[in-house]
Amino acid sequence: MPDDLYRRYQDAHAAHRQHARTCAACTDTSRCPTGQRLYESFTRLQDTYLNRPRQ
Template sequence: MTNRPAGDLYRRYMAAFDAAQRHVRTCEACQPGQACTTGAPLDERLTRLQAAWIEHLGTRRS
């Protein structure tokens, strides 16, 4: 078994985090808890990848 799929998931998760953070720092339309039309898909992607990463960590410990 290789670590490649987990490594790829982690890289995608961190890239999504970075993209969302960069957007929030420069967007004047985003408000706390309410993303703009550009930020919303970034937040959704981050949320999905974060859930997948947390699930991966849980299954790894079982």
């Protein structure tokens, strides 16, 4: 069973992907304020997950 951090990281990625699919203002290199917030949340959680000490 995935841990809570992994689940939050995957949920953030899904939210970012869903927004990007429906937002006309977001591209791979430019994002609307909501898209930027979702992208930053995803990348922050991803970095935290990938850089945490392994048990």
